[in-house]
Amino acid sequence: MMTDTTTTPVPDLVTPSWDYAPAPEARGIATIREHYGLFIGGEFVDPASDASFATISPSTEEHLAEVALADATDVDRAVAAARKAAKGWQKLSGAQRGKYLYRLARLLQERAREFAVLESIDNGKPIRETRDGDVPTAAAFLFYHAGWADKLDHAGLGPDPRPLGVAGQVIPWNFPLLMLSWKIAPALATGNTVVIKPAETTPLTALLFAELCQQADLPPGVVNIVTGAGETGAAIVAHDDVDKVAFTGSTAVGKAIQRELAGTRKRLTLELGGKAANIVYDDAPIDQAVEGIVDGIFFNQGHVCCAGSRLLVQESIHDEVVDRLKARLQTLRLGDPLDKNTDIGAINSAQQLERITTLTDTGEAEGAERWSPDCELPDQGFWFRPTVFTNVAQAARIATEEIFGPVLSVLTFRTPDEAVAKANNTAYGLSAGIWTDKGSRILWTADRLKAGVVWANTFNRFDPTSPFGGYKESGFGREGGRHGLAAYLAASDDVEVSR
Numbered sequence: 001m002m003t004d005t006t007t008t009p010v011p012d013l014v015t016p017s018w019d020y021a022p023a024p025e026a027r028g029i030a031t032i033r034e035h036y037g038l039f040i041g042g043e044f045v046d047p048a049s050d051a052s053f054a055t056i057s058p059s060t061e062e063h064l065a066e067v068a069l070a071d072a073t074d075v076d077r078a079v080a081a082a083r084k085a086a087k088g089w090q091k092l093s094g095a096q097r098g099k100y101l102y103r104l105a106r107l108l109q110e111r112a113r114e115f116a117v118l119e120s121i122d123n124g125k126p127i128r129e130t131r132d133g134d135v136p137t138a139a140a141f142l143f144y145h146a147g148w149a150d151k152l153d154h155a156g157l158g159p160d161p162r163p164l165g166v167a168g169q170v171i172p173w174n175f176p177l178l179m180l181s182w183k184i185a186p187a188l189a190t191g192n193t194v195v196i197k198p199a200e201t202t203p204l205t206a207l208l209f210a211e212l213c214q215q216a217d218l219p220p221g222v223v224n225i226v227t228g229a230g231e232t233g234a235a236i237v238a239h240d241d242v243d244k245v246a247f248t249g250s251t252a253v254g255k256a257i258q259r260e261l262a263g264t265r266k267r268l269t270l271e272l273g274g275k276a277a278n279i280v281y282d283d284a285p286i287d288q289a290v291e292g293i294v295d296g297i298f299f300n301q302g303h304v305c306c307a308g309s310r311l312l313v314q315e316s317i318h319d320e321v322v323d324r325l326k327a328r329l330q331t332l333r334l335g336d337p338l339d340k341n342t343d344i345g346a347i348n349s350a351q352q353l354e355r356i357t358t359l360t361d362t363g364e365a366e367g368a369e370r371w372s373p374d375c376e377l378p379d380q381g382f383w384f385r386p387t388v389f390t391n392v393a394q395a396a397r398i399a400t401e402e403i404f405g406p407v408l409s410v411l412t413f414r415t416p417d418e419a420v421a422k423a424n425n426t427a428y429g430l431s432a433g434i435w436t437d438k439g440s441r442i443l444w445t446a447d448r449l450k451a452g453v454v455w456a457n458t459f460n461r462f463d464p465t466s467p468f469g470g471y472k473e474s475g476f477g478r479e480g481g482r483h484g485l486a487a488y489l490a491a492s493d494d495v496e497v498s499r
């Protein structure tokens, strides 16, 4: 006898039938002015010339604001304001300087949502990252250095360490507010005053931070913020009355700055590019490693100097890792940076998109195999699909040059020695990752890697207590931790520095 099994329909539990509903963060909390001046001597002032430039939202190409373009005359005014403020700032006790830093940290926490929304709009990065990463980490840097301000005598940097004076600081667009806090917090804690320039595509959170300085009653001139592009940065670097230059950005500009400052009395720290190896051994917990690979290179659209852009995977598990990685990438959501579910936001600028496109085209031309998940790109704005290259030769441009985009190059190794040799086969030396079940293997590998930061079974973790910085063409000097304080203090044999 036949039974009829077709009468009761079986619900399809495998394929969800719902449609995606966006969860946008309200943008009203962030007020964007039509026009911004320069922040000099505690006030917003007009630039000497009437020149300005536009900042746009890279996810929509919407015009956001006109921002003052500072020239050498404006930089001179800003440096003079910083110099004038230096005496009083240095006379304060460490505890009093710390009080201002605590205030800035707390105000930033209070206005965290405003900063997160503004950063996402101006930079294109997902709100999930600005809300949970950029802003809290920036506040943590301020808190941490507030704590150091009255304990400098105990930092192991000699008795009574002295500030350098005026710091000229130039920062990039990939972590605009976070890089600002990495620069300002140690400088202020150690008694220096600053002139800082945010990147030309992302000036808005720095200008909001200027308002925070006013709100905190920070003495005028301790923090000066000038806006503009490369020429404005160059004017800060070249200014005679700047005692210390701190630069984060491209290796090419870093090299030019180092050449320019050679033979001068100015102190210099450089935090430049990277081409980090993320090493996965065959005994690694694979699902965890895949999450780490995704975090390593697709976080912040790969606009990360310490991004794990070269995956070195042990040959025996290559296929399994690549298959699981591709399956994971299929689930990433690309789109509106203000949508709380977005994983991948916009590329920061048309220029950066062009650079990523050109470099990835060489990948195919040099014989690597290219793969991206199916995902639709919005019509407006600058977008790039997460991309994985397999079969990559060690000498290929995509394996040697910093792409600074959501692009992963996969290489293989057979033995730990080979992993280390390949990982170190780069002009850079900023960071590296190790994935393995064995503690002894972590230590063996980390000991041999020429990288300023080595993460084990994690990636892209930032903590103010941990010094960050590079070897080789990734630059020199450290930011964060006790080491980061040294970059803003005079060595005992430094006779130039006045009190």
Ligand code: NAD
Binding pocket: 170, 171, 172, 173, 174, 197, 198, 199, 200, 228, 229, 230, 231, 232, 233, 234, 235, 237, 248, 249, 250, 251, 253, 254, 256, 257, 271, 272, 273, 274, 304, 305, 352, 355, 402, 403, 404
């Ligand atoms: P960039 O080095 O040109 O810009 C970084 C900052 O330096 C900006 O504020 C810029 O206005 C300023 N600047 C530019 N020229 C200057 C000069 N001559 N003197 C002083 N300051 C100057 O970097 P970019 O063009 O925005 O990006 C290009 C590449 O740099 C990226 O593709 C990436 O590889 C790398 N990059 C690295 C980092 C990092 O965090 N290490 C950050 C941004 C870019």
Ligand code: MN
Binding pocket: 055, 056, 057, 058, 121, 122, 123, 201, 202, 203
């Ligand atoms: Mn912008």
